[in-house]
Amino acid sequence: MNFLNKFDIIIIGAGHAGTEAAIACDNMKRKTLLITQNINTIGQMSCNPAIGGIGKSHLVKEIDALGGLMAKAIDYSGIQFKILNSSKGPAVRSTRAQADRILYKKFIFNTLKKKKYITILESEVIKLIIKKYNIINGIKTNNNLKFYSNIIILTVGTFLSGKIHIGLNKYDGGRENELPSKKLSNNLNNLPFKINRLKTGTPPRINKNTINFKILKKQYSDIPVPNFSFMGELYNHPPQIPCYITNTNNNTHEIIKNSLINSPLYNGSIKGIGPRYCPSIEDKIIKFPNRNKHQIFLEPEGLFSNEIYPNGISTSLPIKVQKNIINSIKGLEYAKITRPGYAIEYNFFDPKDLYFNLESKHIKGLFLAGQINGTTGYEEAAAQGIIAGINASLLNMNKEYWYPKRNQSYIGVLINDLCNLGTKEPYRMFTSRAEHRLFLREDNSYLRLTEIAYKIGLISPMFWKLFNQKKKHINKLYKYIKKKIIYIKIKKNKKKYKNKIYKKKYYFKELLKKPNFNYKKNIKYTNFFIKFFNLDILKQIEIKIKYDGYIKLNRIELKKNVKNKYFKLPKNLKYDKINGLSKELIKKLKKYKPKFIKQISNISGITPSAITAILIYIKKKYKTLSINI
Numbered sequence: 001m002n003f004l005n006k007f008d009i010i011i012i013g014a015g016h017a018g019t020e021a022a023i024a025c026d027n028m029k030r031k032t033l034l035i036t037q038n039i040n041t042i043g044q045m046s047c048n049p050a051i052g053g054i055g056k057s058h059l060v061k062e063i064d065a066l067g068g069l070m071a072k073a074i075d076y077s078g079i080q081f082k083i084l085n086s087s088k089g090p091a092v093r094s095t096r097a098q099a100d101r102i103l104y105k106k107f108i109f110n111t112l113k114k115k116k117y118i119t120i121l122e123s124e125v126i127k128l129i130i131k132k133y134n135i136i137n138g139i140k141t142n143n144n145l146k147f148y149s150n151i152i153i154l155t156v157g158t159f160l161s162g163k164i165h166i167g168l169n170k171y172d173g174g175r176e177n178e179l180p181s182k183k184l185s186n187n188l189n190n191l192p193f194k195i196n197r198l199k200t201g202t203p204p205r206i207n208k209n210t211i212n213f214k215i216l217k218k219q220y221s222d223i224p225v226p227n228f229s230f231m232g233e234l235y236n237h238p239p240q241i242p243c244y245i246t247n248t249n250n251n252t253h254e255i256i257k258n259s260l261i262n263s264p265l266y267n268g269s270i271k272g273i274g275p276r277y278c279p280s281i282e283d284k285i286i287k288f289p290n291r292n293k294h295q296i297f298l299e300p301e302g303l304f305s306n307e308i309y310p311n312g313i314s315t316s317l318p319i320k321v322q323k324n325i326i327n328s329i330k331g332l333e334y335a336k337i338t339r340p341g342y343a344i345e346y347n348f349f350d351p352k353d354l355y356f357n358l359e360s361k362h363i364k365g366l367f368l369a370g371q372i373n374g375t376t377g378y379e380e381a382a383a384q385g386i387i388a389g390i391n392a393s394l395l396n397m398n399k400e401y402w403y404p405k406r407n408q409s410y411i412g413v414l415i416n417d418l419c420n421l422g423t424k425e426p427y428r429m430f431t432s433r434a435e436h437r438l439f440l441r442e443d444n445s446y447l448r449l450t451e452i453a454y455k456i457g458l459i460s461p462m463f464w465k466l467f468n469q470k471k472k473h474i475n476k477l478y479k480y481i482k483k484k485i486i487y488i489k490i491k492k493n494k495k496k497y498k499n500k501i502y503k504k505k506y507y508f509k510e511l512l513k514k515p516n517f518n519y520k521k522n523i524k525y526t527n528f529f530i531k532f533f534n535l536d537i538l539k540q541i542e543i544k545i546k547y548d549g550y551i552k553l554n555r556i557e558l559k560k561n562v563k564n565k566y567f568k569l570p571k572n573l574k575y576d577k578i579n580g581l582s583k584e585l586i587k588k589l590k591k592y593k594p595k596f597i598k599q600i601s602n603i604s605g606i607t608p609s610a611i612t613a614i615l616i617y618i619k620k621k622y623k624t625l626s627i628n629i
Contacts, residue, residue, distance in 0.1 A: 004119075007033040008396045009389075010139055010149045012125050012184075014042040016378040017155035017370030017385030019108050020068050024389030026115040027067050027458045030396055033147055034112065035139070037159075038178065039122040043073070043108025045101045045378065046157075046175050047202045048309055049301050052096035052228070054084055055429040056379040058410040060095075061442050063379075064229050065449040067458035068386045069111060070379070071228035075236040077103035078228075079303060080243055081221045090543045091438050092431045095226050098243060100302035126183035128152065128191075128366070136365035142183070151392045153367040155385055158200065160185040160347035160372065165264040166340055167318030173344065176202075185347060192362045194350035198426050199272035200376060201280050201314040201343040204322050205307045207336045211298065216244040216331045219297070230446050231463060244298040244331070248281070248313070252328040253292075256285045259321040264343060270316070272345040275376045275426040276584060280343070281313040281325070296329065307338055316343035348374045351418035357391035357401035358384060358415070367392050373418055376426035383411045390456060402456065407436045409448060421604040432582070435558055435608035438551045443540055447471065473537050481541060484508040512545045561611050565598040570622055573614075580613035 009025050011018050014036035025032040036042060051074040052060055064071035078097035085092045112118055123145065129138040138148035159174030159181040174180040189195065221240040227233065260266045263282050265274070274280065279287070284294050296312040310332075315322055319340045326332050351373040353361050358373075360366040369384035391401045404412035413434045418427065431437050440448070450467045453459045459467075487503040511517050575581060575589045584605055594600045600611055 004031075005145075005147050007031050007119070007147060007149045009033070009151045009153065009392050010035065010147055011153045011155060011389075012139065013155035013157060013159070013370070014039075014112075014120070015044065015046070015155060015157045015370065015381065016070070017157075017381040017388070018153070019043050019112060020063060020070065020382045020385035021153045021155060021367075021369060021389035021392070022112060022118050023069050023115070024067065024386050024458060025393050026117045028390070028393035028397070028456070029117055030393045031117055031119075033119050033121060033149070035121045035123055035125060035141075035147075037122070037124050037174075037181070039120065041105075041175075041178070042112065042120070043105045045099060045104060047200070048311055049099045049101040049104070049299060050096060050311075051078070051099060051104075051378060052094060053379075054092070054094045055410065055431045055433065056377060057084075057094040057096065057228070058431070058440065058442055058445065059379040059383045059414070059429055060228055061230075061445040062404075062409045062411050062449055063382055063386050065446045066386055066390070066453045067460075067463070068382065069108060070382045071230075071232065073104050073107040073111075074099055075227050075229050075232040076107045076238075077101075078237055079239070079241050079300065080219070081225045081237075081240070082219075083222050083226060086222075090443060090547070091441050093442060094431070095228060095442065097228065098299055100238060100300075100305070102302050102305070103238060124181065124183075126181075127187045128184075128363075130191075130363060134192075134363045136363055149365075151365045151367070151396055153369060153385075153388045153392055154372060155368075155370045155381070155388070156181055156184070157371045157381070158344050158346040160188065162344055162346045165270055165316045165343045165345070167262050167264070167316070167321070168267075168269075169318075170264065170269060174346075175344070176339065176342070180346075188347075188349075193360075194353060195347050196350070196424075197272035197345050198348050198371075198374065198376075199270050199274040199343055199345045200278075200426060201274065201316055202341055203281075203310050203313045203315060204326065204337045204341040205301070205339040206298075206310055206326065206332065207338050208300070208306055208308045210334055210336045211244075211308060212331045212333070213244055216246050216298065218242040219245055230450075231466060238303060241300055241303065243300065246296050246298060246329055246331050247293040248296065248325075248329060250292055252325055253285050255321065255324050255328055256282055256317070259317050260286075262318050262321065264316050270343060270345055273425045274343075275428060277428050277430075278314065278376065278426075281315050282317065298331075313341070314343075315341040317341075346371070348372055350374075350422055352420070352422040354419050355401075356403045356415055356419050357394075358388045358403075359391065359395070359401075365395065371426075374423040374425075374427055375414070375418070376428050380414060380427065380429055383414055387411060387415065390458070394456075402452070404449065404452075406434070407439070409445070410434055410440055413440075417604070421602065421606075423604055432609065433605075433607050436554070438547055438554050441543065443536075443543060447474075470534075470537065473534070474540055477537055478541050478544070481512070481545070482507070482509050486511070509545055512542050513549070515546075518542060557612055558608055561597075561608055561615070564611075564615055565596070565601065567597045567615075569595055569597065569600075569614075570618060573618070575614075578613055578617040581610055585610055 008030040010033045080098035124142040127140040131137045162174040162180035164173040299309040301307040367388040369388040370381035
């Protein structure tokens with residue numbers, strides 16, 4: 001075996017966190033060993049074949065701005081693209097793409113294997129080698145090989161003491177048909193980490209040839225088809241195909257209710273806490289008893305795959321029950337299951353034991369990223385992976401660490417939430433978690449992060465050249481629009497004006513601030529700009545101008561929240577009466593009963609915007625003048 005045994009950085013695990021960590025290390029020219037139990041699962045989409053969604057797409061675009069892989073991979077493999085929240089403001093609009101999971105994995109693997117500084121090894125890590133004073137030194141594999149490095153990134157996903165549940169059956173597994181990392185898990189149990197259990201799940205897969213698509217509603221890609229990557233082009237995408245929509249019904253719900261005795265979620269077999277925002281179909285039926293249907297998206301697993309992913313019915317019920325559930329649904333009456341759904345429990349480590357650069361506070365040189373830190377989702381894992389890779393490389397280069405702040409990116413929000421507050425349940429990103437979301441938009445992720453990425457050494461010369469060209473055009477157009485004057489014809493209908501038409505003078509910038517004025521609806525006034533500038537640039541300027549005032553007000557509001565941190569809360573405050581608080585936050589506030597605003601800030605999941613909502617309610621309800629709002 002022609003492997004060196006000494007590396008700058010070793011990465012354990014090659015999922016979404018591990019691959020992004022590896023690409024960051026390669027971009028920074030660090031000699032990196034990427035080690036995985038199965039080389040064929042590098043970059044694998046273990047659950048749903050999709051990237052993006054509310055809040056998640058912001059992470060993907062920020063990863064791209066930092067030189068990462070995920071955006072490029074989904075542009076290469078995306079078979080259906082949608083803009084979610086398209087009728088709402090730009091801050092909460094989010095791109096989502098259905099992926100051909102084979103093409104996605106192929107892109108990731110082919111990219112990694114071409115990289116100069118990455119060595120890929122298929123083996124199982126069974127032990128971390130730690131020197132005196134808790135300093136990392138290397139790893140040992142199941143075939144008794146040892147590899148040495150003073151910097152290791154742990155990105156093991158659900159493989160630590162993973163246990164799969166299907167009905168009353170349970171067995172060890174890190175993923176379907178893959179063994180867990182039991183020896184490594186036992187080794188880590190002896191180290192000074194706080195360890196807990198979480199749970200996630202996946203739905204059964206369905207043979208697409210047994211589905212009656214004719215009676216189902218189709219959902220096509222948006223036109224024009226959007227891109228995730230800054231350097232993405234329309235021709236990067238494979239052919240686009242539709243997803244389909246169906247629903248559960250009362251019959252489905254009765255089948256589930258009558259089978260709960262055999263559900264590991266409800267018979268006590270599963271102890272780990274599952275994701276609040278991606279519940280199993282069993283949870284949906286119990287927690288929302290008044291709903292007579294739940295929407296299901298039938299998502300193709302690929303252009304040439306015979307499998308369909310039924311998004312919305314994750315379950316760990318027995319296989320026979322899963323079949324009955326599927327056959328009770330419109331369009332699936334004769335559908336056949338190709339693989340059963342299951343739940344998986346796994347170990348995760350308390351992320352409060354990490355510094356903001358994702359290095360362990362207990363073991364020098366050990367970085368943790370992905371589901372091991374209590375998150376759920378490919379995008380959240382990838383975001384941590386790239387930050388761990390950046391900081392592992394900076395440590396190897398004896399340079400100061402870097403991580404984005406809350407007011408700088410969604411990645412900063414993610415890391416700040418995890419390392420400050422920790423989590424008791426799988427953490428998922430939403431736009432509502434970011435108090436600076438008016439500024440942290442999809443459209444300006446490159447303007448926020450690319451210059452930093454260039455200084456660190458993360459992006460290619462071509463990326464940097466294109467970025468500077470776009471930035472130059474944005475600045476040029478912005479200066480021009482500030483000075484541009486246009487005249488709009490106005491007809492005055494009052495008798496004294498005798499229906500004369502007048503021209504009213506406007507600065508174009510002031511027009512763009514108006515909610516009902518935009519470059520699409522008023523193309524006759526924007527044709528001049530379109531001749532000389534890309535539509536994306538004009539759109540970016542419009543958003544900037546429309547949002548500038550709101551962003552300034554938002555920053556003033558956040559400063560006031562800091563001043564109010566020692567304000568004492570009224571007794572028996574009715575949190576469920578406060579507009580803008582989610583059920584998750586209301587439940588936590590009732591449980592912890594904070595006495596001061598500062599104590600609210602220390603509760604996991606609480607956002608500054610939630611604190612503002614509480615303060616506004618108190619001021620109105622109790623006529624409290626001491627609150628600075």
